[in-house]
Amino acid sequence: MILLKDILYKVNINAVAGNTVTYVNDVHFDSRKVSLDDVFVAVPGTVVDGHDYITKAVEAGAIAVVCERLPEQLVNGITYVEVENAHKALAVMAANFYGNPSQNLKLIGVTGTNGKTTVTSLLSQLFTKAGYKTGLLSTVKVMVGSKEYPATHTTPDSMTINRYLKMMNDAGVEYCFMEVSSHGIHQERTMGLNFAGGVFTNLSHDHLDYHKTFAEYRDTKKRFFDELPKNAFALVNVDDKNGVVMLQNTKARKITYALKTYADYKAQILENQFTGLLLKVNDNEVWSRLIGSFNAYNLLAVYAVADLFELDKLEILKYISELESVGGRFQYFISDDKVTAIVDYAHTPDALKNVLETINAIRTGNETLITVVGCGGDRDKTKRPIMANIASTLSTKAIFTSDNPRTEDPNKIIEEMESGVEPQNFNKTLSIEDRKQAIKTACQFAQANDIILIAGKGHETYQEINGVRSDFDDMKVVKKLLTHIKK
Template identity: 70%
Template sequence: MKLLKDILYGAGLNAVNGSTDILVNEIRFDSRKVAMDDVFVAIKGTLTDGHLYIQKAIDSGAKAIVCERFPELLVNGVTYVEVADGNTALAVMASNFYDNPSKNLRLVGVTGTNGKTTISSLLYQLFKKAGYKVGLLSTIKIMVDDVAYPTSHTTPDALTINKYLGLMNEAGVEFCFMEVSSHGIHQKRTKGLVFEGAIFTNLSHDHLDYHKTFAEYRDTKKVLFDELPKNAFALSNIDDKNGMVMLQNTKARKYTYALKSFANYRGQVLEAQFSGQLLKINELELWSKLIGQFNASNMLAIYATADLMGLETLETLRLLSELDNVDGRFQYYISATKITAIVDYAHTPDALKNVLATIDTLRTGNERVITVVGCGGDRDSSKRPVMGHIASEMSSQAIFTSDNPRSEDPRAIIHDMETGVEPQNEKKILSIENREQAIKAACQMAESEDIILIAGKGHETYQETNGKRIDFDDFKTVKNLLNSLNK
């Protein structure tokens, strides 16, 4: 148990009714999880308002309430704390509750539309190979050195973040790499964390169902850099037109990386094939197992981060050449009959275009590219026609199918994708609602040397429909189908 007044330090208090010199057991922001002697933080969420559940939390045993406005009825024996912003207060309180664990770590945040998972995961790999104890907070999993934990959000809630950072402290972890989503920044989940550095990858069409405008989406990402301390580093990809925007107001030391522009860390692709690519970074050459311009950019960011954090240059280059692809990121399998199946998380127009462009550079010209792609339900619907256009324009054959329909009708989602197909490409598309059947159709169509791209879900091992998750793994599915069809 911890003193409430210690947990509240720096949380932005406006008013207090009752004593803060009391011991509390846990911090809760979900009233259903409140137990005896907990402190309940009322959060205004996108779907509901925690202030509506204050009495329920008290009935469940909460002895303190943190909220943005006091309820009309104040219960005797309960401490009420009014704060300026509930999300900020929760994040700061979480950090205090777990003894500010980020202060004991060399924490780096990675933000941008694409590349966050690859960069953070490969930085974890690289520093582990260099002999350090390392932590990872990513879309795919949470790692506390060698111990893996599942995760359901790109940026977990503030309590979860600090809980695992605390476990990293206990395990003697020195470095931690963390994906930072726009949702996480907007909902103040990273407030109270001390970052040694932040990396910006790129910005393209995504999450406009949440942020409404591209400018709001961009400016939300920028907050991570605006709040960096002056002894931190800010590393930005200036091949992206928003790269310099991220650095405008930061107090941190500014560094840039690019494949096409003059930058502190400059890269170039010298040679590319399915087995990997030869890269030049600041006049030094290395071979990478990762494929594509986007991965060349990711490798550049990783090299720059390692350099800024003090790793020796030649050792870093050696370790970069040993890094393996991240699950669901241009993960490929070549069948006995030389059909190549590629599974990629590409779920935005820009990511899909990048992957198809990469495939095009690796083709000899005779292979067909068969793309299986869908779009998620209950998410930004404006990108669906764009995804449909890109898939039909850049593929020999495109099969539109379900992704994670969630509460939407998958047929309606597919119809939205079809509206983006231009007349000359209509004969190239096929719509199959069932994802497994869509992948099976692609396998049946493919002949020797052809390439099948399955885009959108990547590392995910489930499909989400009407609130239920069923087991589904794109990579296992296509591999099994190709083998069973003797392809």
């Protein structure tokens, strides 16, 4: 039990009706989870408004309600707190409720369109190898020391974030690496967290179904750096023109990294093969098992963060050479028939272009490159024709298929993709709605030394169609098909 006034510390309050010197049990923003002596925070959402569920929360036993608009009728014995912004209030309350756990560890936030999962996961690996207890909040999984928990969102809600951070405190975690999504920033989920540093990877076309314009998407990312404290660092990729934008108003220490332009941390690709990358990082060579120029950026960011925390430079390079790729990020295997199958999460135009350009830079040109790709339903529609154009231009053959159609008609999604294919590439494309059948067709086309890229879902182990999630793992499917078909 904790006093209501203590969890309201630093919340921007407009008015209070009732007593804040009262003990509360828990904090919820979902009325269905409320029980006796809990606080209910009425958060306005994109689909439903928490204010519509205040009565239900009180009936379930809530002793206090935090909201942006007070109900017309107040119930005796219930404390009502009117706040400026319920999202911000929830974030600050969550941090207070769990004892502000981010202050007891070094929390690093990584944001950008692509690379967040890889950078956070590699940092967690490296700092663990260096002997530190680490935490990870990523799209793929949550780690509290050596304990793994399933991830539900790129950036979880404020209560979930702080609960995990408190668990990290209890487990003796020193460093936590966290993906920070534009949704998470916009919905104030990172408010009240004490970041020791922030990393910007890159910015490209994504989430315009939510943010409406690219400028709004960029400025939302920028807010994360605007709000960093002056004792933190802001590490940005200045090969991306938006990197400089991220630094414009930050109070944090400004640090840059790049492959092509002048920066505090520089890297050069010496070799780029399917077996890995040979990099020159600030005048030292290092071999990595990771592949592609996009991973050169990811590894450079990881090196920079480790160096900023004053780990030994040669030790950092040693650990980088031992790092393993993240599941569903350029994850590949070579079949007995010498067909290379690559599974990658690339679900944005920029990510797909990066992966295909990496493959084309490595292959000799004698191999066929077959790309299987779809676009998610109920998401940004504007990127569909762009992704199809990229796939059909940079591949020998492109097969358009379902990703996670969700509530949309998968054939309509594929039609929207097809509209982006240029006339000279028509004969290079094929559309097969069923994802397994699309992958099977790619496997049947492939001969020795050919390459199959299956893009879009990466680490996901399900496919969502009309609200139903079915088991579907791209890597498992292609491995089984290649083994079966080629035998």
